[in-house]
Amino acid sequence: MNLVxxxxxxxxxxxxxxxxxxxxADEAAAAVVELREGADRSTPLVREFTGLQTAEGTAPVLVVDRSGWVQANADGFAKILSPIVHKLTEKKGAPSPFAEAIGSRVTGGEVGLMLGFLGTKVLGQFDPFYSPHGRLLLVAPNVVHVEREIDADPRDFRLWVCLHEETHRVQFTANPWLGEHLMTQMNAIADSIEPTAIIDALRRGAEAIRGGNGSMLDLVSTPEQKEILDRVTGVMSLLEGHADVVMDGVGPTVIPSVAQIRTKFNQRRQGVGTLDKLLRRLLGLDAKMAQYRDGAVFVRHVVDRVGMEEFNAVWSGPDSLPSKAEITDPDAWVARVL
Incomplete structure (x- = not known):
């Protein structure tokens, strides 16, 4: 059956x-070329700064438009939600073709609204669930839009974006277990949620877009679900904070205008307008901004205290990852792991 x-x-x-x-056409072609070159140039810079090593060509780099990003994420969500679909089929049996078509089209429209909003915001994304080793997506129209909005030097800004996103590619390809661990956590969340809760959450999403409020995170309510979500939050905070630290550490050596870019970009991250802020809350983007901030504080504190080589123990396996609580108490992580 099709849930969506x-x-x-x-x-x-x-x-x-x-x-x-x-x-x-010339501007578009130049942006694509510079983003590809930026990703290639970023790889050795990230390796040298972090000490993480990964084989060449492990995960492809794709420069996409907004529709390409939407398609890629729809494919990813379909994979993550497949356990829920299976669970729903086992529990209730297959619905009539008519009911299935109507229900899946409604939820498809609601998912599409959210993907469409996010598709205007995302600059780049590493997809760890793409077989076999993930892929890096760089969204060229959004990069051009933001660099114009903050009046950044295009070449500098494109390399700056690539440093952040390439760090994610190195994180996952240097540590293949990491993607498997995240997929296990996502499957655990999906398996613990009642299928009807997913549908209700999507409907709340559509209502919020029309002027209500709420968050997709509202569907996670049981202690078991919150425990899993806390683990995922800890991992995501680490990944995003680590990438921010790398881009800020490497940036001054290769990007002349990096200080101006960071200042203006941080201002932009706050969101503008009532609708934008509403959708950010609904989709959990406010929480994601906290992940960047808290994760970066965690990484900087540990690296300042023990050095990058010792910090890299964080990548040794699932047990070495920081919990959500440890992200805001890095000394507790040091005491436990080091």
Whole structure:
């Protein structure tokens, strides 16, 4: 059975996201080339700064438009939600074709609205669940939009974005167990949630877009679910904070205008307008901003105290990852792991 009509979700998401800023064919081609070059240039810089080693060409780099990002994330969500679909089928049996078509189209539209909004915001993303070793997506229209919005030097800004996203690619390809661990946690969350809660959450999402409020995180309510979510939050805070530390550590050596870029970008991260802030709350983006901030504080504190080589014990396995509580108490992590 189909819980979500993913094709319809992609159609809706693509329309909501739109094509992005107006650019000439030459400008678009130049952006694609510079992003690819930026990703390639970032790899040795990230390796040298972090001490993490990964084989060449382990995970592909794709420069995509907004519709390509929407399609990639619809595919990823479909994979993550597949255990829920299986669970629902086992519990209630297959619905009639008519009921399935109507229900999946409604949820597909709601997912599409959310993907469309996010598709206008994301600059880049590492997809660890793409077989076999993940892939890095760089969203060219959004990079161009932001660099214009904050009046950044295009070449500097594109390399700056690539440093952050390439750090994610190195994190996962240097530590293959990490993607498997995250997928296990995502499957555990999916398996613990009642399928009807997913549908209700998606409907709340549509209501919030029309002027209500709430968060997708509201569907996680039991102690078991919160425990799993805390583990995932700890990992994501580590990954995002580590990437921010790397881009700020490497940036001054290769990006002349990095200080101005960071200042203006931090201001932009706050979101603008009532609708934008509402959707950020709904989709948990406020929590993601906290992940960048808290994770970076954690990484900087540990590295300052013990050095990067000792810090890299964090990548030795699931038991060495910081918990959500340890992210805000890095000395507790040092005491436990080191």
């Amino acid at each position: 009509d993913w094709d319809f979700a992609v159609t809706v998401g693509t329309r909501v996201a739109g094509p992005g800023p107006d650019v000439s």
